Amino acid sequence: MMNINPFNSMRLLALALLVTVSAHIQGVQASVDPSLVKVKAWVGDTLPNDKPGNQQTERTMERFAVNQQIILYIDVSTPRWFAAGTRIAPVEVPGVIAKQRNQLATNYTQREQGETWSHQRWETTLYPQQSGLFTISPLAVAVKVSLAGGGSASGTIYTPSITFEARLPSGLLSDDTPWFSATSVDVQQEWALTGVDGVGDTLHVGDAITRTITINASDTLSVLIPDLLVNELSDDYQSYPQPNRLDDSHARGDYRSSRTEQSVYVIQQGGAITLPEYTFQWWNSEKNQVETVTLASKTFHAKHTFVSFTKAYASSILLIVSLILLLIVVIYMLRRYYQNHPAPLWLDFARLLKRREWGKARAMIYRQLRIERSQLELNKLDSSEDWSSTMEAFQHGKQEKALFKRIWRAVRLRRQPLLSLPKALPALDDSAINLNQPNKTKNKGNNPNHHKG
Structure with missing residues (x-):
């Protein structure tokens, strides 16, 4: 059994009591004195003009544009120093998106009436979503400051209520049309072609086109930037929108937001495929004007399977x-x-020309001239010089298909009426012709090749 020295035991007991009493003394905190802490709160870039030594009272109402980024500043100061970081209650205003983009307060010092004050300033961005009046209720601020005699004091102070107004900045904008407010906007559009065998310029049915749109904007929020690449229905392609990538950052008072959208189009048909253009509007709160951005369409050509x-x-x-x-x-x-x-006359005539039977073709022309025109001379069909030269070539025995076809068309140009009656004695045609021209018949015989026409 181990022996314990009574003297050492007493020393250990006394040391434990001393540590306990010291910890209890350091844990005791007094309530904060209102004269040791001041709080100011305002919206916009203009600092409040308060009387020295007093807390801020309610300010004149500020006016902003719908969707415009509004910064709520909460400034806590003390002539001592902060024993711990301040904590502010979340901002909740109906119809307003509030985002604490900077999770740390800005620490700085400032001399007031010959005394150095320590400051902690918080910034919360607000984005009104509709027109109207908005009131920020008093916000609780938890503080802990050091005391002159040692130790620290903690407590809760409240900001004054703040009222501001938001309106549509232009008649060209409406609550039904997607738009957002910013101080600057930069847009980038990229295309990537992916085929079955890799990436290339030649597309086939089944290949994919990837369209990426990135919108970078200042002094706005990524969720306020409107969607552009919606799920479209088309017979030429099938679209597959990818999850959007949203990013909001803050660095040295510069608020940047970006929205990246991507859609994959799988080609369903060959030919020309045009992916549509997109247009959106945004309010330039720095220049106080509406600006329009258009993302151009693009046409691709795909080969069919x-x-x-x-x-x-x-x-x-x-x-x-x-x-x-x-x-x-x-x-x-x-x-x-x-x-x-029997075959039609034009077919018989074409066959004669094909077999180069010029004599039979010539006889067929004269037979049709006598039947359809009741004439025996071809030169009487037309008195033009062109027709005379044609007849001269025909009479000199020129054998060309084009020449014979032209004469055939001229002979067959006039058609008999559909309702005309047939001749009672068609065999008398030859006798009538012979009686009217006895000399020609006697001298030249009945060979049609001897006629002048």
């Missing part, structure tokens, strides 16, 4: 196939018909 081609032109292919089948049926029926019936 066999399946996509048949799918894209199914109706046209069906129509062409139907017409081809109809044409085959018509040709078949015509061939069967003309196997038992």
